[in-house]
Amino acid sequence: MSARFEIAPPPSGPVPYPRELSIKLLTDMLRIRRLEEKCAELYGAGKIRGFLHLYIGEEAVAAGSLPALAPEDNVVATYREHGHALLRGVSMNAIMAEMFGKREGCSRGRGGSMHLFDAAARFFGGNAIVGGGLPLAVGLALASQMQKRKRVTACYFGEGAVAEGAFHESMNLAQLWHLPVAWFLENNHYAMGTSVERSESQTDFCIKAAAFGMPTLKVDGMDVVAVHEVAKRACAQVRAGEGPVFVEFNTYRFRAHSMFDAELYRDKAEVELWKTRGPIHTFSARLKDQGDLTEEQFLEIDRAVMAEVQRAVDFAEAGAWEPVEHLLKDVYAP
Amino acid sequence: MSARFEIAPPPSGPVPYPRELSIKLLTDMLRIRRLEEKCAELYGAGKIRGFLHLYIGEEAVAAGSLPALAPEDNVVATYREHGHALLRGVSMNAIMAEMFGKREGCSRGRGGSMHLFDAAARFFGGNAIVGGGLPLAVGLALASQMQKRKRVTACYFGEGAVAEGAFHESMNLAQLWHLPVAWFLENNHYAMGTSVERSESQTDFCIKAAAFGMPTLKVDGMDVVAVHEVAKRACAQVRAGEGPVFVEFNTYRFRAHSMFDAELYRDKAEVELWKTRGPIHTFSARLKDQGDLTEEQFLEIDRAVMAEVQRAVDFAEAGAWEPVEHLLKDVYAP
Amino acid sequence: MTITYREALRQGLYDAFEKDERVFLMGEDVGKYGGTYAVSKGMLERYGPERVRDAPLSELAFVGAGIGAAIGGMRPIVEVMTVNFSMLALDQIVNTAAMLRHMSGGQFEAPVVIRMSTGAGRQLAAQHSNTLEAWYAHVPGLKVVAAATIDDAHGMVLAALDDPNPVVIFEYPALFELRGDVVHPSVDIATAKVMRPGNKVTLVTYGACLHKTLEAAEAVDGEVIDLRVLRPLDMAPVFESVRKTRRAIIVDEGWRSGSIAAEIMARIVEGAFYELDAPLARVCREEVPIPYPKHLEEAALPQVEKIVAAAKELLG
Amino acid sequence: MTITYREALRQGLYDAFEKDERVFLMGEDVGKYGGTYAVSKGMLERYGPERVRDAPLSELAFVGAGIGAAIGGMRPIVEVMTVNFSMLALDQIVNTAAMLRHMSGGQFEAPVVIRMSTGAGRQLAAQHSNTLEAWYAHVPGLKVVAAATIDDAHGMVLAALDDPNPVVIFEYPALFELRGDVVHPSVDIATAKVMRPGNKVTLVTYGACLHKTLEAAEAVDGEVIDLRVLRPLDMAPVFESVRKTRRAIIVDEGWRSGSIAAEIMARIVEGAFYELDAPLARVCREEVPIPYPKHLEEAALPQVEKIVAAAKELLG
Ligand SMILES: Cc1ncc(C[n+]2csc(CCOP(=O)(O)OP(=O)(O)O)c2C)c(N)n1
Numbered sequence A, B: 001m002s003a004r005f006e007i008a009p010p011p012s013g014p015v016p017y018p019r020e021l022s023i024k025l026l027t028d029m030l031r032i033r034r035l036e037e038k039c040a041e042l043y044g045a046g047k048i049r050g051f052l053h054l055y056i057g058e059e060a061v062a063a064g065s066l067p068a069l070a071p072e073d074n075v076v077a078t079y080r081e082h083g084h085a086l087l088r089g090v091s092m093n094a095i096m097a098e099m100f101g102k103r104e105g106c107s108r109g110r111g112g113s114m115h116l117f118d119a120a121a122r123f124f125g126g127n128a129i130v131g132g133g134l135p136l137a138v139g140l141a142l143a144s145q146m147q148k149r150k151r152v153t154a155c156y157f158g159e160g161a162v163a164e165g166a167f168h169e170s171m172n173l174a175q176l177w178h179l180p181v182a183w184f185l186e187n188n189h190y191a192m193g194t195s196v197e198r199s200e201s202q203t204d205f206c207i208k209a210a211a212f213g214m215p216t217l218k219v220d221g222m223d224v225v226a227v228h229e230v231a232k233r234a235c236a237q238v239r240a241g242e243g244p245v246f247v248e249f250n251t252y253r254f255r256a257h258s259m260f261d262a263e264l265y266r267d268k269a270e271v272e273l274w275k276t277r278g279p280i281h282t283f284s285a286r287l288k289d290q291g292d293l294t295e296e297q298f299l300e301i302d303r304a305v306m307a308e309v310q311r312a313v314d315f316a317e318a319g320a321w322e323p324v325e326h327l328l329k330d331v332y333a334p
Numbered sequence C, D: 001m002t003i004t005y006r007e008a009l010r011q012g013l014y015d016a017f018e019k020d021e022r023v024f025l026m027g028e029d030v031g032k033y034g035g036t037y038a039v040s041k042g043m044l045e046r047y048g049p050e051r052v053r054d055a056p057l058s059e060l061a062f063v064g065a066g067i068g069a070a071i072g073g074m075r076p077i078v079e080v081m082t083v084n085f086s087m088l089a090l091d092q093i094v095n096t097a098a099m100l101r102h103m104s105g106g107q108f109e110a111p112v113v114i115r116m117s118t119g120a121g122r123q124l125a126a127q128h129s130n131t132l133e134a135w136y137a138h139v140p141g142l143k144v145v146a147a148a149t150i151d152d153a154h155g156m157v158l159a160a161l162d163d164p165n166p167v168v169i170f171e172y173p174a175l176f177e178l179r180g181d182v183v184h185p186s187v188d189i190a191t192a193k194v195m196r197p198g199n200k201v202t203l204v205t206y207g208a209c210l211h212k213t214l215e216a217a218e219a220v221d222g223e224v225i226d227l228r229v230l231r232p233l234d235m236a237p238v239f240e241s242v243r244k245t246r247r248a249i250i251v252d253e254g255w256r257s258g259s260i261a262a263e264i265m266a267r268i269v270e271g272a273f274y275e276l277d278a279p280l281a282r283v284c285r286e287e288v289p290i291p292y293p294k295h296l297e298e299a300a301l302p303q304v305e306k307i308v309a310a311a312k313e314l315l316g
């Protein structure tokens, strides 16, 4: 079992936000959750194929951090990026169509689950190479710096990526050149079946990042409030020109790594324990406690989200296949 | 100018060794120095070609650390490895013949200056890829560990290599698996023309290594006594099964990076300042101070070394060229 | 009783572990996860974490460590999850494993076995569908083999461990459910093999394409050759076949330009030009990163119909 | 007034910097050291450390950063000191730069220019003498060019910056002292070029081998074609020439198996088989890591005499 958070109590206490913001955060988490539950179902039905990596359990990280970004900022993510794309403003329709492989998808159907892209949202993917997004983020940030734009590049990655050389080289470049990057580490404690204790000699990732001279922040990634506060602070620092910031979000995936995972490497009990800290139900409980939410309201939100999901499925179903004649399109610029 | 050691006084004080050991250390340093001065000359004469990287100024590191190793230990080095090969027991003849490209060379002439190898001495090269030796060292150490042999793998590398992903990944594996590696960082403050301040966001390399949970030691690499003491300690720890140790030797190269370097990137004054800390003259001064060495004795040692160098040149000159028919030999095992 | 290609791979690993205790397996998720593709499932329980060693996501260092361990006297089998990630480890494979023997004047060898899965066909999209056999086959000092059959899935790892050179073994997830018997428990890694005799056209291939090619051969009386070894190539059966059929097509899942197919064509034109009655042809991957949707992925890859069509065109 | 190849490369960089202020140069020791091969000498003083940016030894990340900066709207020229070290950066070049446009459905482009020196001939031994053009030319999404002349040394970087695709430029230290005039200040990166008309045999080559091939052509009335662009290939002048000479030899500094030469041979046999009066031949690097001594290095590489001998053999 993972050593950390084992006995930590679930997030609790008052939510210090206007009700509108609270409801938005809750809705955002639910949108990811319901979207992905539907994806899992559609995978079973053969509508979605290839690799599918669900974010279920980790929704507070995307939901709390993405609103800290401005439209002109950049987002770089991994293959576990449905939530990030969605909350960055890519429509659920375009995401679902992409997973179906339809031309109405956000990558014209060519990318699938692991390669969501959206130029208008400045969403730079979707990268199926672990650690592959980090150098890209360095470059995007370098461009903004040279262009003298106050633009944050937020780069999400899993803790598995920390062992890669790409992590090390990218941290050094970012700090050395004082680049405007917010490194958002989603530590869900496992890289496929490998727990952090079995892949890292140092399991405190903030210590690793601090060794580059980088300011670090660590936060409970199951608490959307904590995430949002820290993300705002990190982005403000970066935007103010103070160089990169490293944030570790401690979180957990409730589902298997991908649809091909027998989950031999962790106890059911561990998963159940983490589920007690589930970001959606703990947050709604807090909102209910303080009178910002009723069960009826919750159900209403959920119904609206489910309707959005259904519309996305319908949209994807109704989408068209890219004609085979377009196979070689966009390999090179015309 | 490099910030560190700028005002540090040259190594001084009594040498706590029996005279025999002291003379050996001095002789070893001189052997490297004279060998390489001759190489520079032979490069000018066209006898040695390709890349030639001199270790002049850094001799105390090899001279002090290699005697801490036992014959069954492994040594992995870089392209700046003449001194390491020599003090590991590769004959000067075989080294010089290698630089001439003769078949009597320690790599049959195929490797040249950057690729000295010697199986008998367990000297695993000579690697022209910066950082390339580190994963190799991890593997050699892993083999010893699995074979339950008390064997240290000493891996030398420059501070430029620290920015490479290979460094990061290798440190983690070594510490995670508790492997018997002595990481010997030769920090000469420059990677070609790039000073550490311009390549590392964190210039204290021990902090970087410590972030892997690894024990670290830092030492004046211009002081052969200090080097020897620390190397013995490090090797003892590794041999005792305490896992890897990281040692940073602070040193300086007096010559250009290679024979193609105009040295635009550093002040002459800086070089001169470091020369006052030259490992050979400061060490002989100390020996003289305490009556272990006279000028006459020094000159005698030097003459013997020069004679060894001359014999090596003669040997190399008399060596044979590998016949062209052997071009494809040893690409595959027969 | 037949077994699957996946089981054959696993059986080969078990046999190797039993035969030589210097053998160990190292790679991402080979142990506790049960193997990415369940190839090494059960091995951790049987042999323990020393010999079934999960590695962190550090392709460059753990592949390099495998090379180093081989130099140090062990017999590592390094699993790179897929050829896609092996790009991160190429430096160690080329600059150390492939070159060490020669540049040390024959003093050192690195008898490492590097297994990687390769190929497309499962809708994994651009970054997870590469076929880079041609890159590896370009490098002197490496032996490169491709397991297209149950026998080879089982036997190649054993043969590779018996070889003093670094050997890269390509495995094909597209074939994991293929069934058959282990007919020859021991195989060589030196020869190409005629898999179906035929008279009208020589069809040269390797890896997952073998099975499509065999199917296509039925329609055109093709003689099918499985290269098996991509470096060093064994051209003798190809030349022999071309002398008979006077026509050849190469089927290769790699991108067309710079493919293994191109090399085979070059060899045929160098060595058997006057035997040819028609131009050589090839059926390869289209020059595109593999798109996700099934219809586009299929269109990008060699297929039975394309092979048949190419053969018919050649036969005029 | 003639200039050297090195000066032409430098002039191309200066021109690029003057033309577009989004252009910057990034790589190891491009600035303060003055450029490993003094190509960028003086540029730091003129343009400052932002635009002439020394990078730490981190090939994967700084090449990736160049790609990212290109995506972000800049026009980076990334220098990888030599092709040997580019192995460490391949993942970013292939999985990001080459694939991004296609897998994003055409939304993003990465117009990065990646320069690297390549080739052997200066006794730098195994790890510093690779010629890996064939690897890069295998990858869809990349444009790959080789500068063999003064015009191309000068003009290719400008043309590459004008191209919306990622472009890899190979430069040849073996040619640094070559002298000539800049005759065409602007060049395309789309076409192959006949460098010497001839009648008896077509000699196709690129990079440093061009000059050896031109010399050899004198002895055998060869028509010499400089490919210039290794991906996508321009075969038209090759076909045209072969129609005339009916014979072709490819000269390629890369290892024989899997070389660019193999691809050219495959294309000729696919496209011009019936024009050929003789087998195709190639003169390539021997299949060995380059040994250090001069006589062995020379023996390993294509040389004028070998080209002449191959031509004479073909001419019967
Ligand atoms: C370079 C590379 N190596 C291996 C893989 C296979 N792989 C895909 S996801 C994964 C685990 C990554 O874990 P982590 O970074 O923690 O992210 P998480 O999946 O937990 O979100 C692995 C090993 C890959 N995609 N890329």
Ligand SMILES: Cc1ncc(C[n+]2csc(CCOP(=O)(O)OP(=O)(O)O)c2C)c(N)n1
Pocket: B080, B128, B129, B130, B131, B157, B158, B159, B160, B161, B162, B186, B188, B190, B191, B192, B257, D028, D057, D059, D081, D085, D088
């Ligand atoms: C991977 C790689 N990148 C670049 C080079 C070119 N290069 C050779 S030595 C060197 C500097 C290395 O500096 P450092 O590691 O500090 O060792 P030093 O030369 O100072 O001993 C560079 C950049 C190389 N050989 N390998």
Ligand SMILES: [Mg+2]
Pocket: A158, A159, A160, A186, A187, A188, A189, A190, A191, A192
């Ligand atoms: Mg994880």
Ligand SMILES: [Mg+2]
Pocket: B158, B159, B160, B186, B187, B188, B189, B190, B191, B192
């Ligand atoms: Mg240095």
